[in-house]
Amino acid sequence: MNPLLLADITVFVLGLLVGFEVISKVPATLHTPLMSGANAIHGVVLVGVMLLAATATTVTGYVVVFVAAAFAAMNVAGGYVVTDRMLAMFRTRQENRQ
Amino acid sequence: MNAFDSTVHLIYLACAASFVVGLHLMNAPATARRGNQVSATGMTVAVLTTVAVLVHGGHLAAWAVAALAAGTAGGAVAGLLAARRVQMTAMPQLVSLFNAVGGGAAALIALGDAVAHAGDLDRLPLQTTTTTVLDLVIGGVTLSGSLVASGKLAGRVPGRPIIVPGGRWINILLGLTAAGLAGWFLTGGAGIAALVGIGVLALAAGVLLTLPIGGADMPVVISLLNACTGTAVAMAGFVLGSDVLIIAGALVGAAGAILTKLMADAMNRSITAIVAGGYGTGDEVAVAAAGPAAPVRRVTAEDAALQLSYARKVVIVPGYGLAAAQAQYEVAALARALSERGVDVSYGIHPVAGRMPGHMNVLLAEADVPYPLLKDLDEINPEFPGTDVVLVVGANDVTNPAARRPGNPVSGMPILDVDKARSVIVIKRSLGHGYAGIDNELYSLPVTAMLFADARQGLGAILAGVREYAA
Numbered sequence: 001m002n003p004l005l006l007a008d009i010t011v012f013v014l015g016l017l018v019g020f021e022v023i024s025k026v027p028a029t030l031h032t033p034l035m036s037g038a039n040a041i042h043g044v045v046l047v048g049v050m051l052l053a054a055t056a057t058t059v060t061g062y063v064v065v066f067v068a069a070a071f072a073a074m075n076v077a078g079g080y081v082v083t084d085r086m087l088a089m090f091r092t093r094q095e096n097r098q
Numbered sequence: 099m100n101a102f103d104s105t106v107h108l109i110y111l112a113c114a115a116s117f118v119v120g121l122h123l124m125n126a127p128a129t130a131r132r133g134n135q136v137s138a139t140g141m142t143v144a145v146l147t148t149v150a151v152l153v154h155g156g157h158l159a160a161w162a163v164a165a166l167a168a169g170t171a172g173g174a175v176a177g178l179l180a181a182r183r184v185q186m187t188a189m190p191q192l193v194s195l196f197n198a199v200g201g202g203a204a205a206l207i208a209l210g211d212a213v214a215h216a217g218d219l220d221r222l223p224l225q226t227t228t229t230t231v232l233d234l235v236i237g238g239v240t241l242s243g244s245l246v247a248s249g250k251l252a253g254r255v256p257g258r259p260i261i262v263p264g265g266r267w268i269n270i271l272l273g274l275t276a277a278g279l280a281g282w283f284l285t286g287g288a289g290i291a292a293l294v295g296i297g298v299l300a301l302a303a304g305v306l307l308t309l310p311i312g313g314a315d316m317p318v319v320i321s322l323l324n325a326c327t328g329t330a331v332a333m334a335g336f337v338l339g340s341d342v343l344i345i346a347g348a349l350v351g352a353a354g355a356i357l358t359k360l361m362a363d364a365m366n367r368s369i370t371a372i373v374a375g376g377y378g379t380g381d382e383v384a385v386a387a388a389g390p391a392a393p394v395r396r397v398t399a400e401d402a403a404l405q406l407s408y409a410r411k412v413v414i415v416p417g418y419g420l421a422a423a424q425a426q427y428e429v430a431a432l433a434r435a436l437s438e439r440g441v442d443v444s445y446g447i448h449p450v451a452g453r454m455p456g457h458m459n460v461l462l463a464e465a466d467v468p469y470p471l472l473k474d475l476d477e478i479n480p481e482f483p484g485t486d487v488v489l490v491v492g493a494n495d496v497t498n499p500a501a502r503r504p505g506n507p508v509s510g511m512p513i514l515d516v517d518k519a520r521s522v523i524v525i526k527r528s529l530g531h532g533y534a535g536i537d538n539e540l541y542s543l544p545v546t547a548m549l550f551a552d553a554r555q556g557l558g559a560i561l562a563g564v565r566e567y568a569a
Binding site: 016 | 122137148151164165172180184199207209210216320328335336342343347351355360
């Protein structure tokens with residue numbers, strides 16, 4: 001196996017473990033914003049689409065880039081905004097009175 | 099590696115770290131919003147850095163720039179509008195939709211990368227071609243599966259399980275065909291056509307896998323699809339050799355996996371049984387009223403108001419029926435009126451009270467319920483023995499004491515121990531069954547009184563009564 005692939009696999013496995021560790025501490029109260037926030041994080045696929053755009057040279061390639069960019073941008077922009085909207089509603093009693 | 103590349107690499111690393119820190123801050127309501135902002139900042143930096151990389155690289159085709167810019171602008175506007183306008187009750191279908199497009203983008207990266215290397219596909223290393231196939235399969239299944247799930251949640255696709263005749267065989271056939279095409283592609287004989295075929299098969303499989311799953315199992319399904327998108331994005335990272343995609347994808351995969359497990363446990367169902375499908379009714383609990391197995395005690399709204407007004411400690415147990423009746427504001431108003439009388443009010447929330455993990459908490463937060471009052475299963479169960487009145491609104495199976503006995507459909511399911519309180523008032527339209535399809539033994543217990551009414555009207559009548567005592 002080539003060393004680049006091994007490094008990628010290492011990063012992937014450690015990422016999974018860090019994810020398990022961090023996310024298992026999130027209380028049930030916040031599970032919806034957690035899922036929506038995690039959803040926004042996989043919007044990083046937009047970076048992948050941008051890197052792909054650098055290699056596109058054919059009409060098929062441009063079409064794929066266009067659709068993928070639309071998908072990814074919708075994911076990332078919508079995901080963060082809707083998560084923020086939800087989290088802004090979680091207040092304590094004192095904050096509600098203000 | 100030159101200075102520019104190293105800097106870029108380090109910036110991407112910092113962005114990945116910000117995603118981890120952002121998720122970490124989500125472990126408490128007080129810091130969660132900041133966590134999301136940290137994560138969003140990291141994302142913005144990652145995108146801007148990539149712009150710098152593209153400009154620095156310099157060999158972008160004008161059409162590629164146009165396609166990228168137009169797509170990004172259109173997608174971002176659509177996403178922002180949807181995020182601003184969505185009702186909190188419709189959150190599960192929106193999250194599913196965002197999940198679908200994320201998976202779709204990951205699958206298209208696999209396809210696009212292969213298109214870009216169309217001339218020398220047979221010279222790509224096996225690690226790239228393998229992850230290309232995996233990315234396409236997982237991303238494709240997620241795209242169509244999440245769209246069907248989103249349609250079911252929004253009521254555009256019937257929520258009841260739709261059984262395709264011979265569906266399991268069709269799935270096996272799809273799987274074998276896809277595996278054949280993948281083998282052909284990996285051994286270098288096929289090219290783009292095989293990939294397109296795999297993509298189409300993955301889309302079909304996503305639809306066929308999601309259609310037979312009942313509406314009540316949706317919290318598990320959307321968690322599972324979320325995990326799939328994470329994995330697809332990580333695969334896209336392998337294809338492009340991008341660490342930030344791999345890390346972000348792994349984090350999301352882990353989040354989805356944890357939520358899937360938690361939801362399946364809370365519903366007393368195995369993940370394999372849910373994916374096999376065919377269980378559960380359609381949407382909200384509207385099964386025809388079955389004849390009562392045992393006599394129940396009725397209570398009027400006035401009596402319920404009296405009981406609640408003079409209680410010391412009240413726990414409200416909301417279920418999906420509350421959200422279906424859009425009664426979260428009524429329940430919050432009632433709780434506030436009781437608190438003003440000095441009654442100690444809190445909410446006991448079962449993990450599956452809603453259509454996605456934690457959904458009920460968001461609905462109550464929207465109705466200005468302070469989050470310290472929202473208590474989960476482990477937190478509220480020890481409090482029931484000291485509770486004067488439990489008010490159950492729109493929840494059914496999750497309160498059935500039969501779960502503690504073996505030998506019935508809810509056996510072993512984690513429940514809210516409402517029957518241990520001094521008295522229980524259940525607001526319900528009829529004695530209909532929940533998803534498990536069995537009588538709720540809670541209703542015929544001596545401590546329980548039934549208020550037969552629509553959630554909204556019932557709560558309104560009780561609130562009017564409570565206000566009278568306050569006057």
